[in-house]
Amino acid sequence: MEIRRNLLRLLAVLFAFAMVAAACGSSDDDDSSSSSSESASATAEDHGDDHDEEEEDTGGTLSQDAVEKAVSGEGSDEAAEEEASDCAEDRSTIEGIMAEADCNRDAIIAMITAKMEAGEWGVNSDNHLIGPSGMEIDLNACPADWDDKAGLTDDQIRFGQTTVQSGNLAAYGNLSLGMQIWFDYIDSLDVLSGRDIEFIIKDDGYVAAQTIEYVDELIESANIHLLQGLGSPNGLAVYDKINEECIPHPFYLSGHPAWGDPEIHPWTTSRQMSYSTEAMLWGTWIKVNLADQLPVTVAGLVMDNDFGLAYEMGFEAYAEENPDVVSEYLPVRHDPAAPTLTNEVTTIAAFDPDVFISMTAGNPCLLAIQEVEASGLYDRLSAAFTPSVCKGIAAYMAPAGMAADGYWIVGGGAKDTTDSVKMKEPFIAFARDLISGAGEDPGISLTGEGVFRGYAFTEAFRIADALPGGMSRTNLMLALRNFKIYHPGLLDGLVTELKGNADAYFVEGSEYSKFNATDQTWEMVGDVVDANGGTPNCRWDKANGGCR
Numbered sequence: 001m002e003i004r005r006n007l008l009r010l011l012a013v014l015f016a017f018a019m020v021a022a023a024c025g026s027s028d029d030d031d032s033s034s035s036s037s038e039s040a041s042a043t044a045e046d047h048g049d050d051h052d053e054e055e056e057d058t059g060g061t062l063s064q065d066a067v068e069k070a071v072s073g074e075g076s077d078e079a080a081e082e083e084a085s086d087c088a089e090d091r092s093t094i095e096g097i098m099a100e101a102d103c104n105r106d107a108i109i110a111m112i113t114a115k116m117e118a119g120e121w122g123v124n125s126d127n128h129l130i131g132p133s134g135m136e137i138d139l140n141a142c143p144a145d146w147d148d149k150a151g152l153t154d155d156q157i158r159f160g161q162t163t164v165q166s167g168n169l170a171a172y173g174n175l176s177l178g179m180q181i182w183f184d185y186i187d188s189l190d191v192l193s194g195r196d197i198e199f200i201i202k203d204d205g206y207v208a209a210q211t212i213e214y215v216d217e218l219i220e221s222a223n224i225h226l227l228q229g230l231g232s233p234n235g236l237a238v239y240d241k242i243n244e245e246c247i248p249h250p251f252y253l254s255g256h257p258a259w260g261d262p263e264i265h266p267w268t269t270s271r272q273m274s275y276s277t278e279a280m281l282w283g284t285w286i287k288v289n290l291a292d293q294l295p296v297t298v299a300g301l302v303m304d305n306d307f308g309l310a311y312e313m314g315f316e317a318y319a320e321e322n323p324d325v326v327s328e329y330l331p332v333r334h335d336p337a338a339p340t341l342t343n344e345v346t347t348i349a350a351f352d353p354d355v356f357i358s359m360t361a362g363n364p365c366l367l368a369i370q371e372v373e374a375s376g377l378y379d380r381l382s383a384a385f386t387p388s389v390c391k392g393i394a395a396y397m398a399p400a401g402m403a404a405d406g407y408w409i410v411g412g413g414a415k416d417t418t419d420s421v422k423m424k425e426p427f428i429a430f431a432r433d434l435i436s437g438a439g440e441d442p443g444i445s446l447t448g449e450g451v452f453r454g455y456a457f458t459e460a461f462r463i464a465d466a467l468p469g470g471m472s473r474t475n476l477m478l479a480l481r482n483f484k485i486y487h488p489g490l491l492d493g494l495v496t497e498l499k500g501n502a503d504a505y506f507v508e509g510s511e512y513s514k515f516n517a518t519d520q521t522w523e524m525v526g527d528v529v530d531a532n533g534g535t536p537n538c539r540w541d542k543a544n545g546g547c548r
Contacts (some may be wrong), residue, residue, distance in 0.1 A: 003510075008100065010542075016167045016400045018070055018291035021090060021159065023120045023306055033483070033543075034225060039352070041512060042293075047427070056441075058259075058506065059228050059257065059409065059537060059538040059539065059546070059547025059548065060539070064450050069237050071111075075320075079478065085099050086103070086107075086376045087103035087104050088100065088103070089108070089486075091228065091426070091486075091488070092426065093173075093425060093426050094426045094430045096426075096431075096495070097426060097488050099222065100486060101459065101485065101486070104484070104485055104486065105459060105462055105463055105466075105485075107475040108463050108479070108482060108483070109463055109466045109467065111482070112463070112467055112478055112479070112482055113466075113467060113468060115132075116467065116468050116478075117217055117468065121476070121478060122468075122474070123139065123148075123474055124427070126140075126299075127140050129138075129474050129477060129478075130468065131477070131478050131482065131500050132482060132499055132502075133500030133501050133502035133503070134264065134296065134500055134501035134502060135266070135481050135501050136501075137246075137266050137267075139246065139474075141244075141246075141369035142245070143244075143246070144243060146245070146283065146470045148473050148474055149471075149472055149473075150223065150224075150225060150473070151223050151224045151225025151226065152195070152225055152471055152472075153195070154194070154195075154294060155194060155195055155196060155460065156195055156196055156197075156198040157192065157195050157196070157197050157198065157226075157411075157471065158198045158200065158201070158222065158223055159197055159198065159199050159200065159217035159223045159224065159225065159227075159228070159457075160200045160205045160217060160219075160222055160224035160226070160227045161176060161179075161199065161200065161201045161202065161215045161227070161228045161229065161230075161235065162211050162218070162227075162228075162229045162230070163175065163176050163201060163202070163203065163204065163229065163230040163231075164203065164204060164205055164206040165203040165205075165231060166203055166205050166208055166340075166414065167205045167338065167361035168206070168336065168337050168338075168362060168363055168364075168543055169206050169336070169339070169363065171201070171229060171362060171395055171446055172253075172362060172444075174444050174445075174446035174447040174449075174450060175230070175397070175447075175450040176199075176201050176447055176450060177255060177440060177447050177450055178201065178446065178447040178448060178449060178450020178451040178452075178453070179439065179450045179451070179453050179454035179457070180201075180350075180449060180450075180452065180454075181435055181438045181447070181450070181454070182431075182434070182436050182451045182453075182454030182455060182458065183196075183197040183454055183457075184438065184449070184498055185434055186454075186458045186461075191462060192229065192461055192462065192465050192471070193465055193470060193471065194230070195471070197339070197458075200218065200224065201295040202214035202218065203494065204216070204234060204253070206231050206233075206336065207233050207234075208231075208233050208237040208238075209237075209422075210238075211229060211231075211234040211235075211237055211238055212237055212238055214428045215227065215229075215238045215241065215429055216241075217489075219235065219241075219242075219245055219247065223276060223511035224247070225248070225471075225473065225476075226247060226249070226250065226473070226476065227242055227247055227248070227249050228249065228250065228253065229251060229252060229253065230252075230253035230340075231253070231254060231307065232254045232256040232258075232305070232306040232307035232310060233305045233306040233307060234353065235252055235254055235256065235258075235259070235398070235539070236256070236258060236306050236343060236542070237364055239252075239258070239259075239268050240265075241269060242267060242268065243264070243265045243266065243267045244246070245255055246267060246473070247267060247473070248266075248267055248473050248476050248477060248480070249267045249268040249269070249464045250269045250457070250476075250480050251269060251271045251438045251453060251456055251457060251506075252268060252270040252462065253263035253270075253271065253272075253453070254270060254272065254306065254307065255270060255272035255273055255274055255275045255388065255389070255412070256274075256275060256306065256310050256540075257274045257275065257276045257310060257314075257538040257540065257546075257547055258540030259504075260274065260504035260505050260535065260537050260538045260548075261504065261537060261538055261539050261540065262481075262500070262501040262504045262537060263378045263501065263537070263539070264539055266404050266477070266501075267427060268308050269504070269506065270505075270506070271453070271456055271496065271506045271507060272388070272412060272506075272507060272510065273412035273505070273507045273509070273510055274505055274508075274535060274538075275307075275310045275311050275314060275411070276310065276313075276317075276538075276546075276547075277314075277508070277510075277535060278311070278314070278387070278388055278406065278410050279311055279314030279315040279317075279318060280314065280318050280509070281410045281510060281512075282315060282318075282357055282410060283315065283318035283319070283322060283325060283326065284384055284458070284481060285345065285410070285512060286325055286326070286355060286383070287322065287409070290292050290354070290355070290382055293354060293382060294325055295323065295324055295325055295326055295327035296325070296326060296327065296353075296354035296355055296382065297326075297327055297328045297329075297330070297351070297352075297353045297354050297355070297413065298315070298319070298326050298328070298329045298330070298353055298354065298355045298356075298357060299329075299330045299331075299332065299348040299351050299353035299355070299356055299357070299414050299473055300312060300315060300329070300330070300356075300357045300358075300359045301332055301341065301344060301345070301348065301356070301358050301359060301364075301368050302331045302333045302334070302359045303333070303334060303336050303359065303360040303361060303364065304333035304335060305336055306336060306371065307361060307543070308333065308359050308360060308361075308430065311359035311387065312331045312333075312359060313546055314355065315329065315331075315359075316329060316331070317546070327478065330348070330353065331359075332344045332347050332348050333366065334360065335365075338364070339369065340369045340371075341364060341368055342371060343373050343375075344371075345368070345371035345377070346375060348372075348375075348377065348408045349372075349375040349376070351379040352377075352380065354382045354383075354384050355382060355384070355385070356372060356377065356378075356381055356384045356385070357384075357385045357387075358382075358384075358385065358386045358390065358392075359387060359388065361389045361390060362388065362390075363396075364467050365389075365394040365396045366389070366399055366400055367385055368402050369386070369396070369400040369404055369407070370388075370400060370403055372384065372403075373403040378403070383408055384406070384407050384408065384409065384476060385408045385409060385410070386407050386408075386409050386410050387408060387409070388409060388412040388414070388510075389411075391409055391411050391412075391416060391445075391447025391522070392416055392418065392442050392446055392449065393416050393419055393445055393522070394416075394418035394444055394445040395417045395444065395445045395446055395520070396416075397515055397517070397520070398520060400517075401517065402517050402518075403517075404517050404519070405515060405516065405517035406514060406515065406516050406517075407514070408512065408513070408514055408515075409512070409513050409514075409515070409522065410510050410511075410512060411510060411511055411512075411513050411522065412493040412507060412510050412529060413490045413491040413493075413507060413509060413510055414452070414489065414490060414491075415428060415433055415437075415452075415489050415490065415491065416445050416449075416522065417432055417445065417448025417449070417451070418442075418443055418444070418445045418448065418520075419520070419522060420520045420521045420523075421517055421521045425488075425491070427488035428448070428488075428489075431448055431451040431452070431489075432448065432525050434451065435447055435448065435451065449461055449489070451489075452488075452489030452490075454486070455487065455489060455508065456485075456487065456496065459483075459485055460476060460479045460480050460483060461476070461479075461481075463479035464476040464478070464479040467479070479498050480498060481498050481499070481501075482498070482499075482500070483496065483497060483498045483506070484496070484497040484498075486498075490507065491511055491524070491528045492528070493505060493509070493527070493528035493529070493530055494509045494510075494528060494530050495507075495509075495530055495532050497532055497533075499533065501537070502533070503532070503533045503535075504535070504537045504538075505535045508530065508531050508532050508534055508535050509528060509529055509530030509531055510528070510529075510531065511522070511525075511527075512522045512528070513525065
């Protein structure tokens with residue numbers, strides 16, 4: 001009994017998820033979908049620095065220490081004071097949600113405006129953009145023809161995006177569709193000083209070389225105000241140039257830890273939980289829920305590009321640091337464009353792991369679920385995980401049928417507009433109505449996720465537009481680096497926030513969920529815990545194995 005109590009106490013401290021080891025059973029696994037995206041070939045020029053080894057090991061990853069502090073309540077008085085808000089919360093209706101958003105946005109605008117009018121923030125006499133917590137961007141380093149108002153016309157905000165709408169991961173193109181639907185809704189409200197959002201989408205097919213070409217075209221010919229992209233390899237191939245051009249590059253569609261680098265790449269951010277943090281949380285789950293079997297063997301099916309390798313490296317680091325939890329870790333890589341995963345799963349099945357973790361994206365998530373079941377491996381596993389980027393039910397879980405039943409996920413808090421339970425929530429019902437009203441299918445998970453992505457953008461746009469001087473690239477960066485909202489597309493308890501250079505990751509918490517294929521829903525096990533502000537920044541150095 002004492003051992004049992006210790007295990008439960010450890011679980012509560014590590015992640016406040018009251019699960020028991022028996023919950024992770026054998027049989028039926030699966031899951032996959034959307035919340036981000038990844039894939040395809042790419043090379044990137046990476047930066048390193050001379051930080052010490054201890055810093056290198058923690059950058060871009062939410063530490064267990066940060067989780068423990070969040071769960072134990074250490075510093076809770078300070079956090080409660082900081083969280084205090086005069087905004088009424090009524091999330092039972094769409095009107096209440098929108099009213100809360102208006103109130104929070106007004107508070108952020110008032111705070112930033114006061115700082116700008118006091119001369120503390122904004123563009124100073126040295127032509128540096130100054131913001132909170134060490135935020136400082138030298139605008140003298142921008143191109144000679146750089147324009148703070150570039151991409152703005154009397155009636156447009158020109159927004160460029162590179163994404164995938166063709167090839168093996170074409171389903172992620174529905175993210176852009178959902179974003180466009182939300183932008184059309186915001187345009188109908190006329191809340192951006194008479195400007196509509198002109199969304200200029202380029203299909204790079206998840207090929208980094210094509211991403212480079214389209215980014216050049218959007219910068220040089222399309223007169224864009226800001227850029228967004230999708231896919232870790234693709235982003236790593238272009239984020240140096242985008243930052244050198246001083247173009248806002250927010251809410252990148254990937255959870256690669258490299259996007260948390262406010263010093264060298266201050267113009268780039270991502271809204272997703274870091275993949276490195278997700279890998280650590282897989283290990284945490286194993287340590288607590290398979291305690292009677294430790295150490296265990298783990299196999300990972302890894303997409304062979306910068307996206308998959310971020311997962312692989314993150315879990316490899318956990319395994320090396322915790323040999324009492326993971327005795328052996330076998331990563332098996334696959335070509336992002338492979339039409340089948342039979343050979344890779346056959347290799348994994350021969351290894352006969354205790355735990356299987358899918359570290360892939362797009363259609364391979366579905367293939368992995370199907371192949372693991374077909375190989376007979378699923379029935380021998382103690383647990384199987386699908387990645388956060390494959391959370392969407394309609395996209396990948398439903399097509400897998402009962403093979404998806406029982407898969408676990410560290411989901412990063414994202415809701416799914418096709419979840420049979422979540423779709424009854426006011427904002428999700430509203431989003432589904434918008435999608436239907438646009439003549440599109442509300443039964444596509446990624447389209448709903450695109451609406452959520454669009455929501456974050458337009459909250460930032462509306463803040464920037466209301467600051468002294470109106471919409472501009474520098475005001476948009478001040479809005480993003482002072483961002484703190486309730487996002488109705490995330491589970492309650494998670495905050496979407498950045499604080500200047502001190503906190504470079506918007507979402508730093510998650511839930512553990514298990515898929516119920518009968519009811520077509522993710523069933524959360526335990527509580528959501530948000531260790532907001534606990535992830536050290538990451539200066540990515542691929543050549544030397546991670547963050548510096």
